[in-house]
Amino acid sequence: MIPARLPAGLAIAAIVATSLSGCAAAVIAAPLAAGAGVYKSAQDRPSKRERKRAQQAAPKPGQVYTAPDGSKVQVTTLTTLPPPSGVSGAPAARGSTAPAGIQYLYGSGEAAALSIQAYQALWNYLKVEIGYRRDKGQVRSVVLAPGSTLDNPRFEPCGKRPMAVVLDVDETALLNLGYEYDEAVRGRAYDPARWARWEQTGADKIAAVPGAAEALAAARREGFTIIFNSNRSVASAAQTAAALEQAGLGPADLFDTLWLRGEGEPSGKDARRAKIAQRYCIVAMAGDQLGDFSDLFNAPDAPVLARRNSVEGTLLAPLWGAGWFMLPNPVYGTGLKGGVDDIFPPDARWTDPEEKK
Amino acid sequence: MIPARLPAGLAIAAIVATSLSGCAAAVIAAPLAAGAGVYKSAQDRPSKRERKRAQQAAPKPGQVYTAPDGSKVQVTTLTTLPPPSGVSGAPAARGSTAPAGIQYLYGSGEAAALSIQAYQALWNYLKVEIGYRRDKGQVRSVVLAPGSTLDNPRFEPCGKRPMAVVLDVDETALLNLGYEYDEAVRGRAYDPARWARWEQTGADKIAAVPGAAEALAAARREGFTIIFNSNRSVASAAQTAAALEQAGLGPADLFDTLWLRGEGEPSGKDARRAKIAQRYCIVAMAGDQLGDFSDLFNAPDAPVLARRNSVEGTLLAPLWGAGWFMLPNPVYGTGLKGGVDDIFPPDARWTDPEEKK
Numbered sequence: 001m002i003p004a005r006l007p008a009g010l011a012i013a014a015i016v017a018t019s020l021s022g023c024a025a026a027v028i029a030a031p032l033a034a035g036a037g038v039y040k041s042a043q044d045r046p047s048k049r050e051r052k053r054a055q056q057a058a059p060k061p062g063q064v065y066t067a068p069d070g071s072k073v074q075v076t077t078l079t080t081l082p083p084p085s086g087v088s089g090a091p092a093a094r095g096s097t098a099p100a101g102i103q104y105l106y107g108s109g110e111a112a113a114l115s116i117q118a119y120q121a122l123w124n125y126l127k128v129e130i131g132y133r134r135d136k137g138q139v140r141s142v143v144l145a146p147g148s149t150l151d152n153p154r155f156e157p158c159g160k161r162p163m164a165v166v167l168d169v170d171e172t173a174l175l176n177l178g179y180e181y182d183e184a185v186r187g188r189a190y191d192p193a194r195w196a197r198w199e200q201t202g203a204d205k206i207a208a209v210p211g212a213a214e215a216l217a218a219a220r221r222e223g224f225t226i227i228f229n230s231n232r233s234v235a236s237a238a239q240t241a242a243a244l245e246q247a248g249l250g251p252a253d254l255f256d257t258l259w260l261r262g263e264g265e266p267s268g269k270d271a272r273r274a275k276i277a278q279r280y281c282i283v284a285m286a287g288d289q290l291g292d293f294s295d296l297f298n299a300p301d302a303p304v305l306a307r308r309n310s311v312e313g314t315l316l317a318p319l320w321g322a323g324w325f326m327l328p329n330p331v332y333g334t335g336l337k338g339g340v341d342d343i344f345p346p347d348a349r350w351t352d353p354e355e356k357k
Numbered sequence: 358m359i360p361a362r363l364p365a366g367l368a369i370a371a372i373v374a375t376s377l378s379g380c381a382a383a384v385i386a387a388p389l390a391a392g393a394g395v396y397k398s399a400q401d402r403p404s405k406r407e408r409k410r411a412q413q414a415a416p417k418p419g420q421v422y423t424a425p426d427g428s429k430v431q432v433t434t435l436t437t438l439p440p441p442s443g444v445s446g447a448p449a450a451r452g453s454t455a456p457a458g459i460q461y462l463y464g465s466g467e468a469a470a471l472s473i474q475a476y477q478a479l480w481n482y483l484k485v486e487i488g489y490r491r492d493k494g495q496v497r498s499v500v501l502a503p504g505s506t507l508d509n510p511r512f513e514p515c516g517k518r519p520m521a522v523v524l525d526v527d528e529t530a531l532l533n534l535g536y537e538y539d540e541a542v543r544g545r546a547y548d549p550a551r552w553a554r555w556e557q558t559g560a561d562k563i564a565a566v567p568g569a570a571e572a573l574a575a576a577r578r579e580g581f582t583i584i585f586n587s588n589r590s591v592a593s594a595a596q597t598a599a600a601l602e603q604a605g606l607g608p609a610d611l612f613d614t615l616w617l618r619g620e621g622e623p624s625g626k627d628a629r630r631a632k633i634a635q636r637y638c639i640v641a642m643a644g645d646q647l648g649d650f651s652d653l654f655n656a657p658d659a660p661v662l663a664r665r666n667s668v669e670g671t672l673l674a675p676l677w678g679a680g681w682f683m684l685p686n687p688v689y690g691t692g693l694k695g696g697v698d699d700i701f702p703p704d705a706r707w708t709d710p711e712e713k714k
Contacts, residue, residue: 108690180701328685
């Protein structure tokens with residue numbers, strides 16, 4: 001098979017012609033046209049030399065070749081081939097099945113689709129909803145105003161501050177492929193010291209979350225400032241900025257468009273959100289953790305179902321997909337807690353009738 | 358604490374007044390007004406008697422009471438309290454930590470937010486995009502036309518067929534709480550015979566996926582037919598229809614708005630999609646598996662990264678969130694496969710420098 005990269009223009013032209021032809025069509029298709037190509041990922045990131053070779057050959061996806069052995073071969077959009085099976089000399093852990101969360105988030109098309117969908121929704125929201133409200137002078141911040149509770153949220157008008165999108169970094173904008181690979185291969189649990197070394201040395205072993213680069217580039221072109229609010233350490237600000245650049249998500253400048261956790265600071269993000277909101281009107285937020293939207297979601301010792309209900313059973317429910325944008329992450333985070341009895345409500349427990357006999 | 362149910366009107370009035378005041382505001386808020394209340398789940402599903410009591414008392418969320426002991430108590434929107442900790446006599450497995458995927462999908466607010474977001478996007482798409490195209494007579498099916506490939510997709514105009522939304526059942530419309538509880542508590546792997554018994558006897562141990570009931574009700578009111586396409590067995594059609602009713606997602610009528618897998622039929626869904634498309638114009642699809650959109654995604658023996666790339670690196674990428682709507686499911690499915698070496702591309706592997714020494 002001959003790996004080929006799909007030209008950006010082709011994707012847009014075709015999809016607009018065949019599928020999206022309505023009023024919101026241009027809106028929805030725009031982020032795809034925006035980036036350097038179609039949605040990319042680490043496995044879709046050829047080296048400079050490979051990229052050059054692909055451009056010279058430039059076969060079209062779907063094109064059928066007759067291979068030297070006479071067989072018919074169809075060109076795909078893949079840019080790298082999967083590793084050969086049965087790599088010799090690899091430790092046993094490498095060949096074995098990865099944990100389900102890792103398989104899902106970093107390996108599945110399902111998770112990639114969820115991410116693309118979230119970034120499409122973000123872009124669509126900025127373009128349609130914020131575009132409309134901007135014209136009417138009715139833009140409000142999506143950061144909970146001081147004194148809000150989850151049951152009694154309040155949002156304030158923005159005045160004339162410039163509009164910004166605030167998002168988390170890890171597993172929201174960047175996939176930490178290198179770190180997760182190392183942890184999975186060794187079967188180790190999370191270690192803050194190892195993570196600190198990862199922040200310092202892993203800037204080129206990452207990928208953009210599918211859809212992120214295109215949506216952020218499109219938002220910047222429309223005049224929105226993109227601001228990252230992360231619990232990565234201020235001590236590795238330069239390396240984090242480099243990782244964001246590497247993934248096509250930059251620029252990110254410390255204390256302006258990049259806010260990180262200072263030595264000894266708590267892990268909550270409300271304080272940094274407040275600082276950002278002094279200068280910007282935050283019209284959209286994106287994250288993979290509830291704490292990326294408000295620290296109120298992380299009340300200490302909150303029972304599992306109370307925390308879940310605070311998302312779906314309060315006045316905040318309508319914000320998901322309309323101001324607040326969630327990215328998938330079943331691999332780590334504050335949402336991963338509880339035993340079976342904490343998670344399944346008593347009236348929804350079933351016992352296999354065969355077991356009862 | 359006094360559990361109280363939030364009246365439906367309140368949620369909408371408040372959110373429209375405080376947050377959503379633009380052109381798409383009515384659109385986005387509508388599904389919330391649609392259902393019997395705010396987003397509900399099993400833990401948010403009181404018995405009839407409980408519901409009656411709550412209506413009589415009807416305290417408002419956020420309201421502060423002075424409790425009999427003199428302490429101040431604020432009313433929440435929760436309708437049930439979490440189970441007490443340290444349940445005595447329970448087997449060890451019940452108290453222990455649940456698998457991460459279970460914690461995420463059934464317990465976390467993060468997954469609930471992802472689901473609400475997906476259904477908001479579906480409703481928004483039907484209202485804005487399809488509404489516009491319907492006026493112009495430019496509606497196309499989102500089912501891949503015969504002869505399509507993932508690299509060369511084609512979509513056909515609908516003519517005058519009535520418009521429908523086709524969606525999967527399990528972990529797309531319904532959360533199978535009872536079954537997953539039983540499996541987690543026993544530490545068992547999936548067993549088709551046990552699943553068959555679940556289909557037959559578990560209709561009341563489920564919950565609607567957050568956001569589903571409201572979005573489907575709103576779509577029906579706008580004239581869209583809601584059709585379920587599931588690999589549940591035709592033999593338990595009545596019980597599956599009852600489960601959908603119970604969750605507030607019905608009606609579902611076999612061979613019209615409910616399509617199930619017949620005895621000995623393959624697990625692919627394209628054949629049933631084709632039958633549905635003979636009578637309806639399928640303008641949106643929702644699922645938690647790529648096979649809910651096209652069987653082409655499940656080519657046998659496709660390498661992990663090739664399958665993932667078929668989602669994000671092809672002409673199909675712009676459909677996620679705009680015609681095709683993905684729901685989260687890191688617990689089971691065809692996307693959960695592969696070892697570490699299949700998932701992480703060679704150029705994104707990192708080794709902790711401390712390990713190298």
